[in-house]
Amino acid sequence: MTSADVVSQGIVLKERSGSQVNRTAQDESKSKSGCVQLSGLTKEYGGIRAVDDVSLEIAAGEFVTVLGPSGSGKTTVLMMIAGLAEPSAGAIAIGGRDITHLRPQHRNLGVVFQSYALFPHLTVTENIAFPLRMRRKNESDICRKVREILDLVRLPDLAQRVPGELSGGQQQRVALARALVFDPPVLLLDEPLSALDKKLRENMQFELRELHRNLGVTIINVTHDQSEALVMSDRVIIMRDGRIVQSGSPSELYEHPKSSFVADFLGTSNFVKGEVQKSRDSDESSLVTVGGLRCRVPQADQGLKGQARLMIRPERIVLNAVPTATQEHFVGRIAEIAYTGDLIRYRVALNDQDVIEVTLQNKPGHLPQGCIGSEVTVGWSLEDVHIFVESTTQ
Amino acid sequence: MLSRINNRIGVMGLLVPAALLLLPLYLYPLLEIVSRSLGDKGWSTGNYLELFQDPVMLRVLYQTFKFAFIISALCVILGYPVAYAMRIASDRTRRTITLLILLPLWTSTLVRAFAWIVILGRNGIVNATLTELGIIDEPLKLVYNTVGLYIGMVHIMLPFMVLPLYNSLSRIDLRLLSAAETLGARPISAFFWIVLPLSMPGVLAGLLLVFMSSVGMFVLPALLGGLSDITYTMLIEKQINELNNWGLAAAMSVFLLVVTGILTLFYGRILNIEASSGILGEVVRQVFQRGPIHLLIWRERILARLLASHGSRLANRMQSARLVPRHLLVKCWSWAVLACLVAPLLVLFLLAFSGQAFLHFPPRSYSIRWFANFFSRDDWVTPAITSLKVAILTAIGAILIGVPAAYAIVRGRFPGKGIATAILISPMIVPGLIFAISLYALYGRLNLLGTLGGLVLGHIILALPYVVVTVSAGLKSADASLEAAAMTMGAGPIRAFWIVTLPMLRPTIISAAFLAFLTSFDDVILALFLSGLSTKTLPVRMWEGIRYEIDPTIAAISAMLMLITIGLKFVAEWSARRGTKSNIPGFTAIQATDAGTR
Numbered sequence: 001m002t003s004a005d006v007v008s009q010g011i012v013l014k015e016r017s018g019s020q021v022n023r024t025a026q027d028e029s030k031s032k033s034g035c036v037q038l039s040g041l042t043k044e045y046g047g048i049r050a051v052d053d054v055s056l057e058i059a060a061g062e063f064v065t066v067l068g069p070s071g072s073g074k075t076t077v078l079m080m081i082a083g084l085a086e087p088s089a090g091a092i093a094i095g096g097r098d099i100t101h102l103r104p105q106h107r108n109l110g111v112v113f114q115s116y117a118l119f120p121h122l123t124v125t126e127n128i129a130f131p132l133r134m135r136r137k138n139e140s141d142i143c144r145k146v147r148e149i150l151d152l153v154r155l156p157d158l159a160q161r162v163p164g165e166l167s168g169g170q171q172q173r174v175a176l177a178r179a180l181v182f183d184p185p186v187l188l189l190d191e192p193l194s195a196l197d198k199k200l201r202e203n204m205q206f207e208l209r210e211l212h213r214n215l216g217v218t219i220i221n222v223t224h225d226q227s228e229a230l231v232m233s234d235r236v237i238i239m240r241d242g243r244i245v246q247s248g249s250p251s252e253l254y255e256h257p258k259s260s261f262v263a264d265f266l267g268t269s270n271f272v273k274g275e276v277q278k279s280r281d282s283d284e285s286s287l288v289t290v291g292g293l294r295c296r297v298p299q300a301d302q303g304l305k306g307q308a309r310l311m312i313r314p315e316r317i318v319l320n321a322v323p324t325a326t327q328e329h330f331v332g333r334i335a336e337i338a339y340t341g342d343l344i345r346y347r348v349a350l351n352d353q354d355v356i357e358v359t360l361q362n363k364p365g366h367l368p369q370g371c372i373g374s375e376v377t378v379g380w381s382l383e384d385v386h387i388f389v390e391s392t393t394q
Numbered sequence: 395m396l397s398r399i400n401n402r403i404g405v406m407g408l409l410v411p412a413a414l415l416l417l418p419l420y421l422y423p424l425l426e427i428v429s430r431s432l433g434d435k436g437w438s439t440g441n442y443l444e445l446f447q448d449p450v451m452l453r454v455l456y457q458t459f460k461f462a463f464i465i466s467a468l469c470v471i472l473g474y475p476v477a478y479a480m481r482i483a484s485d486r487t488r489r490t491i492t493l494l495i496l497l498p499l500w501t502s503t504l505v506r507a508f509a510w511i512v513i514l515g516r517n518g519i520v521n522a523t524l525t526e527l528g529i530i531d532e533p534l535k536l537v538y539n540t541v542g543l544y545i546g547m548v549h550i551m552l553p554f555m556v557l558p559l560y561n562s563l564s565r566i567d568l569r570l571l572s573a574a575e576t577l578g579a580r581p582i583s584a585f586f587w588i589v590l591p592l593s594m595p596g597v598l599a600g601l602l603l604v605f606m607s608s609v610g611m612f613v614l615p616a617l618l619g620g621l622s623d624i625t626y627t628m629l630i631e632k633q634i635n636e637l638n639n640w641g642l643a644a645a646m647s648v649f650l651l652v653v654t655g656i657l658t659l660f661y662g663r664i665l666n667i668e669a670s671s672g673i674l675g676e677v678v679r680q681v682f683q684r685g686p687i688h689l690l691i692w693r694e695r696i697l698a699r700l701l702a703s704h705g706s707r708l709a710n711r712m713q714s715a716r717l718v719p720r721h722l723l724v725k726c727w728s729w730a731v732l733a734c735l736v737a738p739l740l741v742l743f744l745l746a747f748s749g750q751a752f753l754h755f756p757p758r759s760y761s762i763r764w765f766a767n768f769f770s771r772d773d774w775v776t777p778a779i780t781s782l783k784v785a786i787l788t789a790i791g792a793i794l795i796g797v798p799a800a801y802a803i804v805r806g807r808f809p810g811k812g813i814a815t816a817i818l819i820s821p822m823i824v825p826g827l828i829f830a831i832s833l834y835a836l837y838g839r840l841n842l843l844g845t846l847g848g849l850v851l852g853h854i855i856l857a858l859p860y861v862v863v864t865v866s867a868g869l870k871s872a873d874a875s876l877e878a879a880a881m882t883m884g885a886g887p888i889r890a891f892w893i894v895t896l897p898m899l900r901p902t903i904i905s906a907a908f909l910a911f912l913t914s915f916d917d918v919i920l921a922l923f924l925s926g927l928s929t930k931t932l933p934v935r936m937w938e939g940i941r942y943e944i945d946p947t948i949a950a951i952s953a954m955l956m957l958i959t960i961g962l963k964f965v966a967e968w969s970a971r972r973g974t975k976s977n978i979p980g981f982t983a984i985q986a987t988d989a990g991t992r
Contacts, residue, residue, distance in 0.1 A: 083575070084575070104572070105577075105580055109576060109578070115567065115569055117570050120592070121679075122687065131577035134578035135578055136698045138698045139701065167550055178577065179576075269439035357736065
């Protein structure tokens with residue numbers, strides 16, 4: 001970073017504090033410094049590759065969530081960006097500047113830790129002022145910035161408390177304020193909401209989104225909570241065993257998963273095992289299930305062969321529908337009904353082997369009459385069907 | 395209801411053996427000291443007035459406090475990096491460091507004093523090496539003066555600083571440091587802002603522990619200090635042995651007891667400062683944790699103003715990459731300190747096998763002649779046998795009295811339990827010399843001086859705290875509901891203890907017995923006063939040896955003692971771990987309180 005950059009950023013800081021008027025100038029500055037590039041990032045721990053050749057470009061101002069089960073390497077990626085773990089190979093650049101070997105204190109990134117890592121012996125004000133003091137800002141600037149950020153996270157009354165006297169949600173906001181107060185171009189969040197209860201978590205998801213919209217900061221969020229990823233992000237990156245398996249917008253990933261892993265990890269899915277075969281009477285392929293059902297395969301997947309799994313989302317299945325040309329339909333029996341409040345979940349046995357789950361909105365008149373054991377028809381559109389080949393047999 | 399009362403009285407009955415020992419031979423003599431301090435006839439405060447008016451008294455008091463203060467300060471400076479290195483090290487390195495800290499702790503004070511005399515003496519290793527290298531012409535005076543006293547005392551006290559410090563540092567979440575770094579703090583700033591304030595309770599606990607142990611020191615200053623390096627306890631001894639001024643000695647003892655008592659109270663409170671919301675906790679937080687923060691904030695304010703014109707300097711700093719390995723300085727410092735801790739023991743061990751008649755390091759030839767010399771001389775073998783006898787009897791006695799007492803204070807619920815516990819533990823804290831002179835006075839009247847039995851009883855009192863602490867820890871970790879389960883199946887309380895609890899406690903009891911054995915085997919002060927010619931123990935013989943001759947035989951004995959002690963401590967430690975699955979902190983409690991007897 002050149003001294004000119006520092007100065008220009010300084011001006012931006014002052015401008016932003018005024019009002020929203022100067023948003024454009026600020027956004028421009030962010031677009032220079034807020035883009036993140038990972039190329040071939042690899043981390044080995046004693047021969048095991050926790051992160052394996054991860055390359056990623058994140059645009060300035062983007063809200064990206066890295067999603068994956070535990071042990072997928074997502075936190076390690078975040079820690080390498082933060083500078084708290086040294087990459088074994090690869091490079092990290094922020095705002096076009098290579099920071100791979102820079103110490104964390106020189107990276108100018110905001111990090112919110114899973115445990116918040118608030119300093120227990122410092123008051124809220126002192127915690128938030130800490131990064132400013134480390135940057136040797138003058139006292140009046142510090143006071144003003146701390147006051148502003150406390151307003152932003154809606155905690156102005158708690159300035160003199162110590163973290164031990166705050167609730168989990170309040171601690172979360174202080175951690176956020178502390179990571180944002182020095183206007184970092186990029187904010188890293190390590191499972192920021194995992195310690196909160198469900199209600200609070202959902203509220204915070206919206207608040208984070210709003211904050212992101214207002215500040216225009218690039219956010220990289222790491223989580224194993226798929227609903228959090230879908231709700232908050234512009235883009236979701238799914239990792240498994242240290243590699244990126246798919247990335248895209250939440251709807252893209254949900255609607256068009258490229259693997260059964262992604263389909264299974266995001267939302268709930270029905271998987272029906274079987275083999276893709278050519279029909280005797282036509283050119284069309286279909287999937288013959290273990291239980292002997294013959295399901296049609298969508299046009300795009302016609303070329304597939306071998307052992308495969310058919311995936312269909314429970315909410316895309318219709319109960320007792322009128323069959324149309326594009327719809328598959330089967331007759332089954334209700335094996336179980338679960339009432340979850342907003343949704344009713346049915347398990348329908350199509351035969352001894354194939355059981356699928358169907359979820360319906362809990363709306364009056366919307367629900368089929370029936371109880372366990374009664375016969376129903378299930379139907380779905382062919383465009384909602386995904387086929388994942390497991391092994392090709394020939 | 396009735397059975398409950400019976401049970402309660404039954405549990406209190408387990409304290410009877412301890413009471414029969416401690417009341418006449420520990421509390422009564424100490425009370426006698428108090429009464430003697432108030433004058434032989436009637437009550438007068440004359441002795442106390444002399445205490446605070448006599449310039450010699452005041453000078454020695456000031457000197458003792460000054461020594462203790464400097465020793466504590468040196469221990470913090472040397473020990474803090476070691477504790478910090480322990481905190482950030484891997485598990486394996488941490489175990490190595492712990493072992494290196496405990497090794498000297500397990501070695502007798504006499505052996506270590508002797509090692510330093512050999513190393514620092516006029517013809518010692520340091521002087522010999524420096525002369526050979528041509529750096530100095532005249533040998534430096536490093537021992538038998540204040541320098542020697544500081545070196546020896548710091549060597550002894552350092553573990554008592556490092557262990558509470560580590561305890562306190564281990565409670566700090568290391569992620570706070572990562573957070574500080576991402577917020578822009580350099581490692582050094584992160585240390586002063588985060589680690590230091592949060593470890594303040596540990597620093598204070600360590601300081602208090604070292605200070606209060608140093609105030610009561612006797613053996614080491616007498617061996618390593620110069621003629622003018624007189625400590626308070628040495629002055630007490632002088633009043634009795636040379637001037638026969640019991641009244642004044644008693645007053646001095648009471649004063650020292652009060653000081654130690656107050657420091658102990660503070661120490662106990664500071665150890666669990668997180669839990670305490672009292673005035674002391676608030677003071678520690680406000681003064682010692684918040685104080686440095688306010689200083690730092692002011693420093694930053696001033697620097698921000700000064701540097702306002704040099705905005706670009708910050709920008710330059712932003713460029714620096716990872717060039718120096720993390721914590722390099724801390725690691726180098728720690729290994730250097732640890733090397734100094736262990737080196738004297740190794741030197742002594744090598745010298746024991748020297749083939750020469752004078753101590754030269756490294757030895758020019760090796761032999762076992764000094765071991766042979768030891769076994770051929772009655773004036774060494776007899777005290778060694780006496781020591782063994784006393785130590786074995788002490789171990790047996792301390793177990794027989796201490797195990798029931800520990801059971802009573804862990805399982806029982808009766809009024810005065812806190813006081814009973816405090817009394818049982820207190821011999822660990824009372825300065826050894828004060829207990830020794832109080833018992834010396836009593837034994838003199840009872841004609842018990844110079845008897846084996848008298849010495850054993852004294853040693854049992856010294857060893858009792860270790861047995862009680864160890865066995866209590868074992869009992870607390872042993873599941874009380876198992877005993878209850880046995881009783882629901884029809885076993886009486888005694889039978890339940892015998893069948894269920896005792897087998898679970900066996901490793902703990904073995905460990906406690908070894909500790910008791912070593913307490914007796916290491917003791918100098920009590921034996922100096924209580925044993926006559928016929929019951930002279932090995933430490934007393936060594937004390938005389940170190941004071942009047944520098945003989946390689948002592949190195950040979952020291953080597954054997956080191957092997958025996960370290961071996962036994964390993965057995966005790968290993969067996970206690972098997973019993974209670976306690977790791978280092980549990981062990982720390984026992985070791986940390988060890989300081990009181992030095």
